[in-house]
Amino acid sequence: MTLQKLILVALRYTTLLLFGAVFLVFGSLSSKFLEPVNVVNILTQSSSTAIVAIGMTFVLLTAGVDLSVGSIMFVAVAVAGKMIFTGYSLGLSICAALCVGFVFGRLNSILIVRFRIMPFIVTLGTLYFGRGFGLWLTETRAMNMPDAVTQLGAARIAGIPIPILIFLSVLAAGHFVLTQTPLGRQIYAVGNDPEAARKAGIRVNRILGVVYVLSGVCAAIGGFVALTQTGAVSPTFGNQKEFSAIAAAVLGGTSLFGGRGTIFPGTVLGAVLIQTVENGLVILNVDPYLYPLVTSAVIFLAVLIDTTRTNLLEKLGRRPIRVEPVR
Amino acid sequence: MPHAQFMKRLLPIPISITLASLFVAMWTAGCGSNSPTTQEASGQGEKQLTVGVAFETLQTEYWVAGFEAIKEQLAKRNIKVLEAIANSDSNRQFEQIQTFVTRGVDGIIMVPKDAKTCIPSIRAANSAGIPIVLFNRPAGESDAKSVAVQADNFKLSKETVAFMIEQARKTGTKHKAMVIMGDLGDINAIGRRDGFDAAVKGNEDLIEVVSRVPSEWNQEKAQAGVVNALQAHPDISFIFTSSDFLFPSIVSAMKTAGKYKKIGEPGHVILGGFDGDATAYQMMKDGYLDATGVQDVYFEAEATVQALLDLRGGKDVPTLIQDPGFVIHQGNMDEMTPKMWGANIRK
Known part of the structure; x- marks a missing residue:
């Protein structure tokens, strides 16, 4: 294998290598970090962001963006919380939260597809609408959930915490759709070149409609997973979650211009990597002022290496032009 | 054409949804404009x-x-x-x-x-x-x-933590402590952190601060931070949060670690907060919370309006009017509850 190929392989697995490096560094500094319990903690804490980021990946792959995921999380758990307090069963409340995610996703897709409004503007609008609606619904009061909700977050099936199981289910479904179904291939095609996809007979509008609904539903699921851990719906619930979700997807190699990216290992590794860094910093009791510096440095490094790889691949793909000597 | 039929033709479902959303948005969030x-x-x-x-x-x-x-x-x-x-x-x-x-x-x-x-x-x-x-x-x-009316974050946190240290001293053992901080860009959060540090200073024989968790005023971050800190130091027995609104997340993490015990029960973690909200009131009433620094909202509101009227009347007003607040704890709960705003909004 030539050096060039070695470099390309290393660049291809940037996030994985960075993840390994982060694990090694924190592990060498604290033995607590490598304990299995802590690994489970990291996965549990990553679950909510990873689920939202999986939905976001579908949208980013079509060269769109969904800024409303944080607000959808808030409204979904606010509705579910209200229902739990009113005496409805936990199962019905979860269904209601998922319906909220579906309705918001559908609203986004209708406005984007039928009215041809830019996704950035539409989802910015639903971000504000959702936040305002959630505040009105909760009267800006924190809703502390009954123990049944937090017990759900702490419960285990076959030794695996329920938040991780939900995360793995969403991951498996998302990965399957993206890699094994025509819908997944069409999403990539639309993201690469919507005009070419249309000419190839793909119903572009339908694909765009579907990805925003998937994102909305994932946001609702992520919101409920977060609720089982925090045990309360506060007025700031889900605030700025859209940035964590986008960061996780981009960190995992998803292009903001569409057509390139994966849920597994890409987005999932991105989400877990961010949480791993934060977990390690707390375990080491690092100065809190350094948290944003370290986290942003890791994100910046990953994206920089990914861009270098793309540029290198482009350079290698160019046909060499032979210049004939002038006689 | 009948009006209803005309509207039906004019407004297909997506437009209706959009207009309805806009209407609700304007109605509900009018104050945000x-x-x-x-x-x-x-x-x-x-x-x-x-x-x-x-x-x-x-x-x-x-x-x-x-x-x-x-x-x-x-x-x-x-x-x-x-x-x-x-x-x-x-x-x-x-x-x-x-x-x-x-x-x-x-x-x-x-x-x-x-x-x-x-x-x-x-x-x-x-x-x-x-x-x-x-x-x-x-x-x-x-x-x-301008004139500002503000709770003395530093003093009130210091007094709250000092009370917690008093309780810790009564146990006769050394305690490992965790402080949950707010947004490091918020002057109030910094005042509270400094108040905590000032109270601990000089009591290092009793309190060892082993974890500082930055929450950015975000419940999810607070919950994850507390879980991680308890993982690294399972023997933490002293927790101060810079705002009571983070308590549900902290309690959730403590319950998972089996460390949420009432005052007097074996394994009780000395718990303190700041603000005096409804959750803190309930926790205090239930016997889980040792102390919280209460911002006197009613004093601050009255002082604010009075200062404004005094300025209009040409009177001299100090540039900073400080709300001394008060520490509420199990010992003075009955006496101070009427002044605790969190107790009143619960009613």
């Missing part, structure tokens, strides 16, 4: 004063309680209120203050986004000769003139 809304206070006789109240956000119970208390004080004095909420946007808040100035209000009460970005707003009010009082967050140093 740049144009302040008006609430008339009844009154006859002498000229009725108008005061603009501009809050940065209403996203915590504390801000809602403060907003309501100020409006109550203004209504008591028969003063008309213009309301504006900036939704954490300092530019929007500047525009809202400009609107107040253009409308010629008699005074402005403001909760600024932060200490620096409010200075142009204060200058605009100064130029128009309109008195301005800042509620709970003072402005940074500049030539702009």
Whole structure:
């Protein structure tokens, strides 16, 4: 294998290598970090962001963006919380939260597809609408959930915490759709070149409609997973979650211009990597002022290496032009 | 064509949804717009004063309680209120203050986004000769003139933590401590952190701070941080949070670790907070919370309105009026509960 190929392989697995490096560094500094319990903690804490980021990946792959995921999380758990307090069963409340995610996703897709409004503007609008609606619904009061909700977050099936199981289910479904179904291939095609996809007979509008609904539903699921851990719906619930979700997807190699990216290992590794860094910093009791510096440095490094790889691949793909000597 | 049929043709479902959404948005979030809304206070006789109240956000119970208390004080004095909420946007808040100035209000009460970005707003009010009082967050140093009413975050945190240390000393053992901090860009969060550090200083024989968790005022981050800290130091037995609103997340993490015990029970973690909200009140009543520093919202609201009227009347008003607040704990709970705003909003 030539050096060039070695470099390309290393660049291809940037996030994985960075993840390994982060694990090694924190592990060498604290033995607590490598304990299995802590690994489970990291996965549990990553679950909510990873689920939202999986939905976001579908949208980013079509060269769109969904800024409303944080607000959808808030409204979904606010509705579910209200229902739990009113005496409805936990199962019905979860269904209601998922319906909220579906309705918001559908609203986004209708406005984007039928009215041809830019996704950035539409989802910015639903971000504000959702936040305002959630505040009105909760009267800006924190809703502390009954123990049944937090017990759900702490419960285990076959030794695996329920938040991780939900995360793995969403991951498996998302990965399957993206890699094994025509819908997944069409999403990539639309993201690469919507005009070419249309000419190839793909119903572009339908694909765009579907990805925003998937994102909305994932946001609702992520919101409920977060609720089982925090045990309360506060007025700031889900605030700025859209940035964590986008960061996780981009960190995992998803292009903001569409057509390139994966849920597994890409987005999932991105989400877990961010949480791993934060977990390690707390375990080491690092100065809190350094948290944003370290986290942003890791994100910046990953994206920089990914861009270098793309540029290198482009350079290698160019046909060499032979210049004939002038006689 | 019948009207209903015409509307049906004119408004396909997506348009109806959009218009309905816009209507609900405008109806529910009217206070979030740049144009302040008006609430008339009844009154006859002498000229009725108008005061603009501009809050940065209403996203915590504390801000809602403060907003309501100020409006109550203004209504008591028969003063008309213009309301504006900036939704954490300092530019929007500047525009809202400009609107107040253009409308010629008699005074402005403001909760600024932060200490620096409010200075142009204060200058605009100064130029128009309109008195301005800042509620709970003072402005940074500049030539702009304003009065601020603020809880003494440093002193109140220090007193709360000092009380917790007293309880720790009674146990006769050394304690490992965790402090959950707020947003490091928020002057109030910094004051509370410094108060914690000042109280611990000199008591290192008893309290060893093993974990500092930055929450950025985010419940998910707080919950993850507490879980991680308890993983690294399972013997933590002393926790102070910079705001009571993080308690549900902290309690969730403590329950998972099996460390949420009542006062007096074996394994009880000495627990303290700041704010005095409804959750803290309930935890104190249930016997889990040792102490919390209470910001006296009612004092702050009254002092704010009085300062505004004094400025209008040409009286000398100090640039910073401090709310001394109070520490509520199991020993004085019955006596202090009526002054705890969190206990009152629960009713």
